[in-house]
Amino acid sequence: MGWGAYALPRPGYPRQQWDELMPLLEAAGVTPVVTSEVPLSDVPAALFAMESRTLLGKTVAVMRD
Known part of the structure; x- marks a missing residue:
């Protein structure tokens, strides 16, 4: 994820977002x-x-035989 300039003046914002996302990612x-x-x-x-x-x-990079 790229929060860029939005997150810079907001300490802790990326961590808060990851704390909310991780349970979703782990549960598929x-x-x-x-x-x-x-x-x-x-x-x-x-x-x-x-x-x-x-x-x-x-976009997914695929390897072909």
Whole structure:
């Protein structure tokens, strides 16, 4: 998760959020939205898309045989 500048002036905010999220993660109560899969050769382009905030959901790098 990236809270960036929002969390900097709020000491303890990220910890509070993780304290609320961990029980959900441990109970599999959170399902990530995987919107795309990319082969390892396309990871650099996917990282650029992530940095430019053009991705929605999660992109998963897959390894093929």
